[in-house]
Amino acid sequence: MESKIIINQIIAGWQRQVAQTQGIIEKLSNEQLQQDVAPGRNSGFYLVGHLAAVHENIFKLMDLGEVKHPELMKPFVLKADKNGQEQYDIEFLKTALQEANTTLIEKFQAMEVAEWLSRHTNVSEEDFAKEPHRNKLSIVLSRTIHMAYHTGQLALLVPKA
């Protein structure tokens, strides 16, 4: 019961962050998203692709089904490679992110406490026995924080009122 309340708070935090992030992306035109968040730094385009790749990868880490576009990981996460990124268009990346976010929240809402406290796929059974905090909940917590970090940057592209 207590655990359920706390887990729901964590999911609600994820949901609020998704709403803020999507709200900012929707406010920006595709031209605005092509701009760098600060001189010489990442573009909105890159950050949307980065979030899409990271959020799709949650399906794998939490064993929630197939990653739709596993090929996004290399250019947008593992190795920031401009040529690899430029194969994608911003509409494609926005849709990938939005679809991942929509499906993830449905999956999260259907999960039981025991499942949340089970290991994620990046930790072995042996290590998990010693480190029970490396559970599925830790993925949502860390990815919420990660999303907030980059949302603070995306917000810099929104013209001042």
Place this chain on the structure above:
Amino acid sequence: MESKIIINQIIAGWQRQVAQTQGIIEKLSNEQLQQDVAPGRNSGFYLVGHLAAVHENIFKLMDLGEVKHPELMKPFVLKADKNGQEQYDIEFLKTALQEANTTLIEKFQAMEVAEWLSRHTNVSEEDFAKEPHRNKLSIVLSRTIHMAYHTGQLALLVPKA
């Protein structure tokens, strides 16, 4: 037991975020902190003052003791007022933030599960009976996410390697 594991994960998330944020601030000279994170946006100076005020206010929200500099709230949170901000120097704000962070983690580590699940001071007993998620844990969760958002912005001041 389950609740304790989850609460510890949330505290660990706060602690990791504090470490990242402090690490970035320490990397920056006072001159770098005076710069805006992007043209026409908040300065590092402002963001350090904003985080100091918000983190000091956690003492009040969680009933953990006196707020050391309650006068920071007005210029750095409630009403962004340049004149009010310029009374403070960056060293003062950095120290205020660091001291708040250090004391908060000590307080967090001493709290029991029941205390984490008790209401924060911004919600009445009546409302809390209907909305048990408005507990002290929700403050740490939301302030971790808030800190990450602004840390993504502060990181833009660190010169590229």
